[in-house]
Amino acid sequence: LPVVTCGITHGISMFADVWIDPGDVVILPDMMWGNYNMIFGLRKAARIRSYPIFTSSGAFNVTAFEEAVKDEARKNKKITVLLNFPHNPTGYTATHQEGDQIVTILTGIAKSGNHVLAVTDDSYFGLFYEPETLKESLFARLCGQDPRLLAVKLDGCTKENFVWGLRVGFITYGLQAKNDLAATYDALEKKTAGCIRGNISNASHLGQSIVLKSMQNENFPGEKQDKFNILKKRANKVKAVLSDAKYQDAWDVYPFNSGYFMCIRLKSVNAEKLRLHLLETYGVGLISIGDDNLRVAFSCLEENDIQELFDIVLQGVQDLS
Amino acid sequence: LPVVTCGITHGISMFADVWIDPGDVVILPDMMWGNYNMIFGLRKAARIRSYPIFTSSGAFNVTAFEEAVKDEARKNKKITVLLNFPHNPTGYTATHQEGDQIVTILTGIAKSGNHVLAVTDDSYFGLFYEPETLKESLFARLCGQDPRLLAVKLDGCTKENFVWGLRVGFITYGLQAKNDLAATYDALEKKTAGCIRGNISNASHLGQSIVLKSMQNENFPGEKQDKFNILKKRANKVKAVLSDAKYQDAWDVYPFNSGYFMCIRLKSVNAEKLRLHLLETYGVGLISIGDDNLRVAFSCLEENDIQELFDIVLQGVQDLS
Numbered sequence: 001l002p003v004v005t006c007g008i009t010h011g012i013s014m015f016a017d018v019w020i021d022p023g024d025v026v027i028l029p030d031m032m033w034g035n036y037n038m039i040f041g042l043r044k045a046a047r048i049r050s051y052p053i054f055t056s057s058g059a060f061n062v063t064a065f066e067e068a069v070k071d072e073a074r075k076n077k078k079i080t081v082l083l084n085f086p087h088n089p090t091g092y093t094a095t096h097q098e099g100d101q102i103v104t105i106l107t108g109i110a111k112s113g114n115h116v117l118a119v120t121d122d123s124y125f126g127l128f129y130e131p132e133t134l135k136e137s138l139f140a141r142l143c144g145q146d147p148r149l150l151a152v153k154l155d156g157c158t159k160e161n162f163v164w165g166l167r168v169g170f171i172t173y174g175l176q177a178k179n180d181l182a183a184t185y186d187a188l189e190k191k192t193a194g195c196i197r198g199n200i201s202n203a204s205h206l207g208q209s210i211v212l213k214s215m216q217n218e219n220f221p222g223e224k225q226d227k228f229n230i231l232k233k234r235a236n237k238v239k240a241v242l243s244d245a246k247y248q249d250a251w252d253v254y255p256f257n258s259g260y261f262m263c264i265r266l267k268s269v270n271a272e273k274l275r276l277h278l279l280e281t282y283g284v285g286l287i288s289i290g291d292d293n294l295r296v297a298f299s300c301l302e303e304n305d306i307q308e309l310f311d312i313v314l315q316g317v318q319d320l321s
Numbered sequence: 322l323p324v325v326t327c328g329i330t331h332g333i334s335m336f337a338d339v340w341i342d343p344g345d346v347v348i349l350p351d352m353m354w355g356n357y358n359m360i361f362g363l364r365k366a367a368r369i370r371s372y373p374i375f376t377s378s379g380a381f382n383v384t385a386f387e388e389a390v391k392d393e394a395r396k397n398k399k400i401t402v403l404l405n406f407p408h409n410p411t412g413y414t415a416t417h418q419e420g421d422q423i424v425t426i427l428t429g430i431a432k433s434g435n436h437v438l439a440v441t442d443d444s445y446f447g448l449f450y451e452p453e454t455l456k457e458s459l460f461a462r463l464c465g466q467d468p469r470l471l472a473v474k475l476d477g478c479t480k481e482n483f484v485w486g487l488r489v490g491f492i493t494y495g496l497q498a499k500n501d502l503a504a505t506y507d508a509l510e511k512k513t514a515g516c517i518r519g520n521i522s523n524a525s526h527l528g529q530s531i532v533l534k535s536m537q538n539e540n541f542p543g544e545k546q547d548k549f550n551i552l553k554k555r556a557n558k559v560k561a562v563l564s565d566a567k568y569q570d571a572w573d574v575y576p577f578n579s580g581y582f583m584c585i586r587l588k589s590v591n592a593e594k595l596r597l598h599l600l601e602t603y604g605v606g607l608i609s610i611g612d613d614n615l616r617v618a619f620s621c622l623e624e625n626d627i628q629e630l631f632d633i634v635l636q637g638v639q640d641l642s
Contacts, residue, residue, distance in 0.1 A: 006327045006488070009522035017364075038519035043338075167327070167488075167525045198359035201330035204488045204525040 002153075002170035003192045006203040008123050010196075011154035011169040013039050017195050019080070019117055019152075020044045025072045026080045027065075029053035031254075031263070031289065033088045046080075053090065058255040060098040066105050078115040081106060083138055086124035086259025089287070089295040091235075093133040093258040103141045110149035118142045122155040124259040129232045133257050143174030150175050157211045166207030231260075231299055237306045238262060238298045247310065250317040251294075260299035264313075265292050269320045278316045284309065323474075323491035324513045327524040329444050331517075332475035332490040334360050338516050340438055340473075341365045341401065346393045348402045350374035350386075352575075352584070352610065354409045367401075374411065379576040381419045387426050394435045401438040402427060404459055407445035407580025410608070410616040412556075414454040414579040424462045431470035439463045443476040445580040450553045454578050464495030471496050478532045487528030552581075552620055558627045559583060559619045568631065571638040572615075581620035585634075586613050590641045599637045605630065 005011040012035075020026065022045035028036055030050040040046040051068035055061045072079050083102065085093040094102065110116040120139045128135055142151035151174035173188045175181075196202065214220055235256070242253050242264075249267065256262040266274065271288035278284040287295040294313070301309060326332040333356075341347065343366035349357055351371040361367040372389035376382045393400045404423065406414040415423065431437045441460045449456055463472035472495035494509045496502075517523065535541055556577070563574050563585075570588065577583040587595065592609035599605040608616040615634070622630060 006331075006521045006524070009518075010327075010520065013520045035519060035522070038515070043519050166527055167521070167523075194359070195364075197330075198356060198364050199331065199334045200327045200488070200521065201356070202488075203327070204528055206487055206527060206531070207525055210527070 001189060002172040003189060003196065004203050004208065005154075005169040005171060005196065006200055007167040008121065008154050008156045008169040009035060009039075010167070010200070010203070011156075011171050012036070012119075012121065013043065014171060014192060014195050014199065015119060015152055015154060016040055016044045016046075017199070018192055020046050023047060024078065024080060025049050025076050026082060027051070027068050027072060028082050029065075029087075031087075031090055031293070033084070036082065053087070053092070054255060060092065060094050062098055062101045062105075065102065069105055069109055073109045073112070073114045076114075078117070079109070080117040080119065082119045082121060084121040084123070085134065085138070086127055086257075088123065088259065089261050089263050089289055089293075090254045091256030091259040091262045091298075092254070093128055094138075095132045096134055099134045099138055099141065102138060103145065106142065107145040107149060110146040114148065116146075116149045117152065118149060119152040119154065122153060125155055127228065127231055127260070128258045129235045130257040139172070139174060144176045147176045147178065157215075166211060167204055168207045168211055169203075230303075234298045234301060234303050234306065235262075237303050238296070238301075241307050241310055247314055250314050254293075261295050261297050263289065263293050263295050266294065266317065269317050274313075274316055274320060277320060278313065281319070282312045282316065284312055284316075286313070322510060323493040324510060324517065325524050325529065326475075326490040326492060326517065327521055328488040329442065329475050329477045329490040330356060330360075331488070331521070331524070332477075332492045333357070333442065334364065335492060335513060335516050335520065336440060336473055336475065337361055337365045337367075338520070339513055341367050344368060346370050346397050346400055348372070348386075348389050348393060348400060350408075352408075352411055352614070354405070357403065374408075374413070375576060381413065381415050383419055383422045383426075386423065390426055390430055394430045394433075397435075399436040399438070400430070401440065403440045403442060405442040405444070406455065406459070407448055407578075409444065409580065410582050410584050410610055410614075411575045412577030412580040412583040412619075413575070414449055415459075416453045417455055420455045420459055420462065423459060424466065427463065428466040428470060431467040435469065437467075437470045438473060439470060440473040440475065443474060446476055448549065448552055448581070449579045450556045451578040460493070460495060465497045468497045468499065478536075487532060488525055489528045489532055490524075551624075555619045555622060555624050555627065556583075558624050559617070559622075562628050562631055568635055571635050575614075582616050582618050584610065584614050584616050587615065587638065590638050595634075595637055595641060598641060599634065602640070603633045603637065605633055605637075607634070 005014055016039050024046045026040045026046045027049045031053050041048055049068055049072055051064040052061050069081060106116055106118050120137050122137050125137060137153060139151050139153035142149060153172040156169040171192055177184045251264040251266050254263040254265060271292055271294050275286055275288040278286060289295055326335055337360050345367045347361045347367045348370045352374050358369060362369055370389055370393055372385040373382050390402060427437055427439050441458050443458050446458060458474060460472050460474035463470060474493040477490040492513055498505045572585040572587050575584040575586060592613055592615050596607055596609040599607060610616055
């Protein structure tokens with residue numbers, strides 16, 4: 001059974017408390033949610049190994065992923081791989097083919113003798129806007145592949161259902177064991193729940209009750225679909241707007257097909273400088289990531305404001321050039 | 322400003338994450354909430370130093386407290402003292418005089434050169450049933466006593482206000498500093514909030530909103546007083562019932578004057594055996610603590626059921642004798 005956490009962040013940090021020792025390696029893409037670094041790097045003193053998330057042609061960089069995993073598998077008996085689709089910040093979800101390759105790589109590593117912890121952060125699950133992307137969590141495919149491969153799913157019900165601040169998340173384990181599968185799951189559940197007990201006692205009861213009740217309501221599926229349609233329209237509008245050639249000197253667009261966010265790579269100005277300029281001059285709030293990248297939360301943009309937003313960003317780039 | 326936590330347990334564990342290193346000493350009474358051991362002992366690998374909470378005459382054992390504090394202060398530059406009034410499990414709150422002595426002892430240790438972290442867990446604050454007990458948190462008296470004494474208050478608004486499961490708690494710091502007091506508080510707030518960010522992102526927004534709204538309601542003070550009166554009546558009824566001499570061969574009553582709980586010390590039977598016997602034979606659920614103690618949550622007992630409960634416990638003792 002899933003163990004309830006105080007949101008998915010808490011799921012990640014409880015996973016880290018139960019499973020990560022100082023010096024362990026955690027394999028993550030070079031673009032990632034900053035809090036991973038806080039949780040794994042700062043709190044747990046783990047070493048984060050990055051790989052470039054995209055190929056130059058805009059696909060998930062399976063080759064770089066495989067190299068990083070194999071390299072770390074040579075150096076460490078135990079490796080931890082965190083997969084986050086839809087991805088924060090890029091809004092990318094792996095295709096069916098890329099998903100198969102990821103599963104094959106991790107299973108192969110486990111079969112060759114490494115202990116593999118494969119963790120999926122499914123915070124934005126369900127918000128898939130394109131036919132070619134995976135529509136299920138990689139967790140399902142990773143379960144039961146090998147006794148040395150433990151699949152861990154971290155998900156929530158609040159972001160998926162378009163409510164925030166209720167802080168309801170889940171940790172779910174999937175594994176293969178020759179004997180005593182039930183006893184093994186029971187032990188994992190008790191260890192994890194014990195860790196939560198020693199951290200927060202338990203998660204908000206009220207949040208859980210509200211989510212459950214809302215999901216039992218007959219209007220729930222329809223309302224959820226309506227919200228999905230709104231986000232999908234916004235994502236498509238972003239793509240349409242950004243196909244305009246006038247932006248191409250200012251930035252490249254990272255691939256995106258899902259989730260809440262998308263990113264652009266600036267060609268001529270510093271991302272943090274531009275962020276501050278946009279905020280101070282135009283009252284536009286974006287997130288800078290590293291020197292070159294800006295994250296746009298299209299999920300919070302009205303469809304009709306999308307054109308204007310990117311025109312302001314372009315103006316900002318020109319102001320600073 | 323207080324930092325919001327996901328309940329007081331989370332306040333304790335965030336305090337521990339920010340302030341406690343492996344091997345640090347945490348001074349606690351011999352009777353205590355079991356989760357302290359999980360948080361400080363198991364999670365943080367701190368060493369717990371106990372002192373007997375009561376004298377044989379039923380007062381807070383200031384002498385034993387002082388001995389433990391001074392002994393650890395000799396061995397460690399930094400000591401952490403956790404004070405929990407009203408106390409779980411005994412329901413004891415220090416008297417005004419005992420409170421003064423505690424503050425004097427801790428201030429003296431700080432003035433003599435030790436770094437003292439004095440933490441108050443005020444989970445059951447306000448539920449004081451006797452005139453002689455402290456009616457304010459020791460936190461207030463510990464603030465500003467010495468630059469080497471950091472007072473930390475962990476409290477909540479849900480237990481105090483008779484709601485549970487909302488998971489809303491607070492961490493508040495109180496200190497003395499020669500310069501830059503505001504900057505020091507700002508740094509403490511940021512460090513602590515950062516630790517929470519890396520653990521759960523943030524606490525339930527809904528719980529906070531509900532508590533705030535309920536407190537703004539004009540009926541709130543009256544309703545809170547009504548609930549207090551009910552608990553106080555139950556506490557007094559427990560005292561009246563237990564003054565009957567028929568129980569005196571079976572157990573002693575630990576002092577209590579506040580909170581949700583009280584404890585008895587069994588004279589002739591094992592506490593865990595009795596607990597199981599009461600549960601299986603009479604459907605009565607109590608908590609055993611160590612070999613000799615049973616905790617009774619009189620807060621959840623109707624006044625009219627109190628006599629019957631203790632008669633069942635006595636019957637249970639006689640069954641096993």
